[in-house]
Each structure stands twice: as C-alpha cells, then as structure tokens.
Amino acid sequence: MNYFDYAATTPVDRESLHVYQTVSEEFWGNPSSLHDIGGKAKQLLTKCRERLADMLEVPAKGLYFTSGGTEGNHLALVTLALSRQGKGKHIIIGGAEHSSLHSSADFLTQWGFTVTKIPLTSQGMIDMDILEQSISEETTVVSIGHVNGEIGTIQPLHAIKNLLVSRNIFLHSDMIQAFGKIDIREFTSVVDCFTLSSHKIYGPKGVGALYINPALDVSPMIPGQTHEDGFRGGTVNLPGIAGFVSAASICRDTIETLHYTRLRTHFLSQLEERIPGSFTIYEGPEHAQLPHVIGLGIHGLEGQWLMLECNRRGIGISTGSACGAGSMPNTMKSMGVSHRAGKEFIRISFGRDTDVDHVNSLVVALSDIHGKHVTSLT
Missing domain, CATH: 3.90.1150.10 (Aspartate Aminotransferase, domain 1)
Structure with missing residues (x-):
C-alpha cells in the first residue's frame, strides 16, 4: 500500500525496534525493585530520561514517561488545573486540539471548572485577539498545540506565552505533531509543560513523555502513585522507553x-x-x-x-x-x-x-x- x-502513526524504525528487543531481553527487571535486576533496569531508565532531556534541553527532573500522547495530555491539563484551582477555575484550550484535551477539559467541568475554546482563523492559526479577550483573573491554564495535526499549521507559542507571562498562567502545549519534524528546543523553555509521543516519530507504540517544569508548584493528578516520581501508576514500559529515545535521537539527527x-x-x-x-x-x-x-x-x-x-x-x-x-x-x-x-x-x-x-x-x-x-x- x-x-x-x-x-x-509511523512504522517502527529498525534501530528502535532492535533497541526494544534488546532491552526486553537484557533489562527485563522492574525499575522500582530494589534487587540488582531491578537496579540494572533503573539505571537504564535514568539514562533514557537524561538522554531525552538533553535532546530537549530541559531538566530531566521534570520529564515523565507515559503510555503515549493521550495519557500525557490528560495528565498535563488535569494536573495543572487542579494544582492551581485555589487561584481560579477557568482554563482555555484551542478549539482544534486533539480529542484527549477536549475530553480532559470536559472532565474538569465536572469539578466546577469553566472552559473556553479558542477558534482558529481561516488560515488555521489560533485567533490571538479572542485568546487575549478570553483571559480573566480566574484563568490558570492555557493549552495550545504546537502543530495542528490535521492541516499542519504551526502556532505562535512565543506570542501566546507573552500574553500569559505577566498573568501567572501556565502554558501547556501538545508538541506531538511537531516533535521530530521541526527543532522544538527553542520552544521547550517557552512553555511550562508539553507532551510527546513515540509512535509519531518511528518509535514503538504505547509510550510517550510529559514534561512539567520542576520549578512549578504542582501535585500529581492522583496522589499516592509509586512510579515516575508519583505522577503515574503502573510499571514503566522500559523497552518502549528505550526504543522511543532511540527514535528521538535518530529524528533529531535527520530533521x-x-x-x-x-x-x-x-x-x-x-x-x-x-x-x-x-x-x-x-x-x-x-x-x-x-x-x-x-x-x-x-x-x-x-x-x-x-x-x-x-x-x-x-x-x-x-x-x-x-x-x-x-x-x-x-x-x-x-x-x-x-x-x-x-x-x-x-x-x-x-x-x-x-x-x-x-x-x-x-x-x-x-x-x-x-x-x-x-x-x-x-
């Protein structure tokens, strides 16, 4: 065909697949286990986190591995909104965001949040005038995707951040369609939080990453979880993570x-x-x-x-x-x-x-x- x-989605890169298989065979321990087999897996997990953080030019402490873009977007929007609800309960998302962000926003309305969805112009760009007019004293989080996944328009994250920085509003960006296609390093320091996915860049399915600036005062969406510094539950997919980081490295070198x-x-x-x-x-x-x-x-x-x-x-x-x-x-x-x-x-x-x-x-x-x-x- x-x-x-x-x-x-993309086919898995051959090198990424080889890394996935090797890690499955040689690093099969649970990184949370305290014995040597678990410790070996934990060391590799730490190296993967540091390597991806280095590619993105962000602190490794703020990088969490997820099961993919949908989970990453859920964790991002809900975590940021709930962490700031003492300031206000108004969030803003782009009207053309991925369905995971629309569903996350709908979930937050059940907790008393109000949601404003910003339309796109006829050229597929976020309407900056409506965005600015929609910001209120109650606004705590804005989520605008970096690259639109249906028509490929690139949103002006620098200009959006300039609207928010003096108002102490968090900016999240779904960077899934941008990562691996353009150099996102000049934007990773602009946003407070961003989401990535492996299978869009020739990596394995079922793995992704979420970055939340470690300087932010936020709490996990569900308390008491024991993996990824408490931000998500479930044993990490170490073979997938290693394959993801391998694919990310290849994309970085071939953009x-x-x-x-x-x-x-x-x-x-x-x-x-x-x-x-x-x-x-x-x-x-x-x-x-x-x-x-x-x-x-x-x-x-x-x-x-x-x-x-x-x-x-x-x-x-x-x-x-x-x-x-x-x-x-x-x-x-x-x-x-x-x-x-x-x-x-x-x-x-x-x-x-x-x-x-x-x-x-x-x-x-x-x-x-x-x-x-x-x-x-x-």
Whole structure:
C-alpha cells in the first residue's frame, strides 16, 4: 500500500525496534525493585530520561514517561488545573486540539471548572485577539498545540506565552505533531509543560513523555502513585522507553524539511493540473506551515467515501485525527468551515519513505475518482 497517513502513526524504525528487543531481553527487571535486576533496569531508565532531556534541553527532573500522547495530555491539563484551582477555575484550550484535551477539559467541568475554546482563523492559526479577550483573573491554564495535526499549521507559542507571562498562567502545549519534524528546543523553555509521543516519530507504540517544569508548584493528578516520581501508576514500559529515545535521537539527527516541501509542491501542482479549481487547500502562512501535512477537500466528494475509494486502489489517506475518526474534524469546526465542506476533508501526510512516484500515484487516483464522480453526475 502507498501510505499517506504518517500523521496518524509511523512504522517502527529498525534501530528502535532492535533497541526494544534488546532491552526486553537484557533489562527485563522492574525499575522500582530494589534487587540488582531491578537496579540494572533503573539505571537504564535514568539514562533514557537524561538522554531525552538533553535532546530537549530541559531538566530531566521534570520529564515523565507515559503510555503515549493521550495519557500525557490528560495528565498535563488535569494536573495543572487542579494544582492551581485555589487561584481560579477557568482554563482555555484551542478549539482544534486533539480529542484527549477536549475530553480532559470536559472532565474538569465536572469539578466546577469553566472552559473556553479558542477558534482558529481561516488560515488555521489560533485567533490571538479572542485568546487575549478570553483571559480573566480566574484563568490558570492555557493549552495550545504546537502543530495542528490535521492541516499542519504551526502556532505562535512565543506570542501566546507573552500574553500569559505577566498573568501567572501556565502554558501547556501538545508538541506531538511537531516533535521530530521541526527543532522544538527553542520552544521547550517557552512553555511550562508539553507532551510527546513515540509512535509519531518511528518509535514503538504505547509510550510517550510529559514534561512539567520542576520549578512549578504542582501535585500529581492522583496522589499516592509509586512510579515516575508519583505522577503515574503502573510499571514503566522500559523497552518502549528505550526504543522511543532511540527514535528521538535518530529524528533529531535527520530533521529536514526540503524533502517534504518538494513533495508538497509537487502534489499540489499536479493536482491543480489534473483537476483545476476542484479542491480547497486548508493551510497557514508559509512561515507557519509544516510541509509534511496537507489538509484539503475535493469539491463534491465526501472525505470518508474518498478515503475508502483510495483504499480500494491500495492508497492510505485519512479524514483527520485517527482518534476522532468518523466525525467532522475539530480543525474544520474551529475554522468555521461549513458542515458540507468539513465532510469533504481529507488529510495527506508524508513520511521518510514517501517519494515522487508515490505522490504521482496518489494524484492519479484522486483525479480518477473525481473524474468518475463528475461523469456520474452528467
């Protein structure tokens, strides 16, 4: 299959998989156990934490390994909000955030919190005017994702932080779609808390990381837990963590955008040549657009039907976040796109192995499906 859904998940890198297997065989002890076998595992866990923290240029003390992005986002938003509820019970999230943050926000409303969701502009950027107007004396936490997972827009974290710093408001960012694709080190010190995931960067599934600035006065969401310095329960997935850190190291050393920019340019030019004026691209300004992800709608074709037709031709695309499959994408809702246009949405996302021939096959399939649809209407 020609795969164009790398924003949903990636295949495991061969080196990462080798590390996973080696650690499973040689470091199988529980890092919390006090005997030598557990101590050996604990030493490796500490090295993994320090190595990832060094890549991110953050203190290792604030880095916690999780079961993935969803758990990391739950822990981040709920931990920060509950820790600051003495100051206020108002939190702000982006309207196009991952479903895990929407569900976390909904959970907090049961504890008396109010939630404001900030829409995106027509270019997929967080509406800074509405964000500023929404901040009140009760606001304690703002959560804005770094890179939108459905159309690839890059949000201005520096500008957002400038709105919050004098108001003593925590800033969390879901950096899952940014990590491994752009250098996030200039942003890790800007935010108070961020979330990462392994399987988006060619690492194993079921593992991720959460960073909370250790200088912050916060308490674990559920007290009395015995792992990850009390921030989560359950024996840590040491093979997955080691594989994750290995994949992160590879990504750090191979970050480049030219390959993806060329693929994006080629895809859009070829699509325009074959079905001119028959599609809409949802993207941000050039300086704020990740080239790896293309969000578009082909006029008159429902996205889910188009996805299935592509699948029949051996091509894998998506209709947005895999965690929100079956519904109109949060990004389209947040941008104010009409329901009809939102149902036409599809997402194309490129990976390391995508080449021009793959892109050409995708363009041919999309234009063929579109052409047959137009013919059926005449």
